[in-house]
Amino acid sequence: MTAFPEIAVIGAGAIGQTFVVDFTRRGYTVSALVEHNSAHVDALREVGQIRLSGHMGEVNVLMPPLALDADAAAKGRVILVATTVDAHEAVAHALAPALMNEHLVLLANGYVNGSQRFAAALEAGGCTTRPAVLELNTTPFLVCSPEPGRVHVTARKRWMELSSFEDGLARKHHELLAGIVPGIEVCDNALASSLNNQNPVAHVPSYLLNAAEARCSEPVAPDATRGGAFYLEDYSSEEVLQLRTALDHERMQVMRALGLGDYAIARTEFSLKSYGPGAREAVSPRMGRTFSRRFVTEDVPYGLIPIEKLARQAGVNTPVISGIITLIGALESYNWRRRCKGADDGD
Template sequence: MATVAVLGAGNGGLAAAADLTLRGHTVRLFSRTPAPLDPVREAGGITLEGAAGSGLAVTELLTTDLAAAVSGADLVMLVVPATALAPYAALLAPHLTAGQPVFLNPGGTGGALALHAALRAEGFRGELRIAEVSTLTYACRTCGPAAVRISNVAPRLPFAAFPGRAAAQLHELVAPLYPAVRRCGSVLETGLANLNAVEHPPQILLNTGWVEHTRGDFYFYYEGTTPSVGRVIDAVDRERLALAAALGAPAVRFVDAFRDAGYTTPEAAATGSTYIAMQHSAANRWFRSPPSLDHRYVHEDVGHGLVPWTEWARLAGVPTPVMDGLVTLAGAATGRDYRRDGLTAARMGLAGIGTGGIVRFLDAGPAEVAVR
């Protein structure tokens, strides 16, 4: 059994802490603020229900002290939005030890690259071994101040590491925790398998009026994915697949990955229609919409999903007009500059690296400095 530092106490962090604890692992749950942890202390643990089982999970530690959470941990697991990776790098840099395994659950698009670059920028000089999966291991929502419900545990998840030479060791460590992980060739492959970036920007941006008028009082995936919205998601997916082909990274259609992750039926996926796949998504059926555009479905899935894809596309010479349009629309709707503030090539450590040098870079990493 492993000692795991779970960093982040939102939906995913609570689900991971409860699930791993109830499966016999030693879990330390960290939050940057005490507010998410206080109800758990008062309740005596996290109540888990749903697809991963049920019970009261009493973790070894609930803490806002990051040093206490990560010291000696077999695995440091970040269950945080992609937008939080840079702040977490600043927090982690003084406490992470050389070679200590880090796992991004999820990594989204370019997460391992971004965290690696941010830790170096914060002055960390030790060996870095960072693994990621393409999307969160659970479909989950909190159902009370100290309770979480898991509606689906992904049965198959793309897994990769940066630098790539660490992938085998990290997979050996993570697989007992999450047997669904399947090794990929590189973090390009996991980054291109980010389902959230395919679906969420069209879903929320094309439903802006409904989101704001009802303050999220509708079923986001089921009612919000109409035939027209589904066609835009399919168009984003075609651009993603073209980018993957140009980069030499294996990729499957969104509907097939959605099926493989346990979110829709084989029959619905076989139609090739995202609209139909969403209509048959039992795991997502009852999830309500965000109440506004001030949400990770925009800030994360545009700025740290679509933006890095379009940055990779520029490196590869692949046109992405639908993705670019959604980035522009998101900026106009929110007043934010996602091109400036999102996950750029420079923030992933890829500035100046052409497509010919990417493979070597992904395997070996940047030129490493002496281990502190």
């Protein structure tokens, strides 16, 4: 094992670009930055560099080799998947023929049981080897990319949990991965760690109770007086906070019913652990979008619906979680329960 393995990053959005800058300036070689959107790849190639600003300082780094196909990531020993979770299955299928036993795949946020889902998708894609698949329970950065090749970081989280559905795997690879992504601690229960992800609790109530604003959310100019990335709290009314509290209460109930009470982390505690002193930029510019589509496409099918399913298995009622899933489905004219493999249709 080398002290500085080559790293490939899949997903060239705000998180992926920030990883590239962070890895490069800390001495790692980024062997490939993979992005399936050809127009975005063309734009990044034309810019030729990534310019970072904000909480992590001001720095420009050269653009690493760009690729459209995920199998190009196999050049790196460590493959960091920084796509949205709804793209994980496609990424796994593309990677499957190229992976070897020596590869480490790290999901930069797996949502509920992400490493298990990803490994299953690898197998379904024809992977015949046994690469290590691990997951973080939260993304390391709060970041916005207002244009290709530019990222602004408002926070770098000081704490994340590393886990895997395979026993002992997180501990085995912790030292290496903690060097690559500082702040990682091992959790020996992947389900518990992923259930502590606060995104579904924080995002969905804001989206639901501000639906008219959220569904037409557009990029906001830096000098705007309201809205913009990192300013979701502008829309955090007392009603939103009450709904978050109710969601978190049900999530904790489910964890206790599953025998995971010792691992459960309340929303306020999770925030304090993630955003310790000095983790955030004092004053962030207003740019990007206030509401993201991933508040629906990630947080509902890969957050709330798995919690609802686990609750039913444990004999726990989750009227708030179930009601929100149904309401979001009505707003989107889409049955998210039916979309999720293995999830009950519900009411």
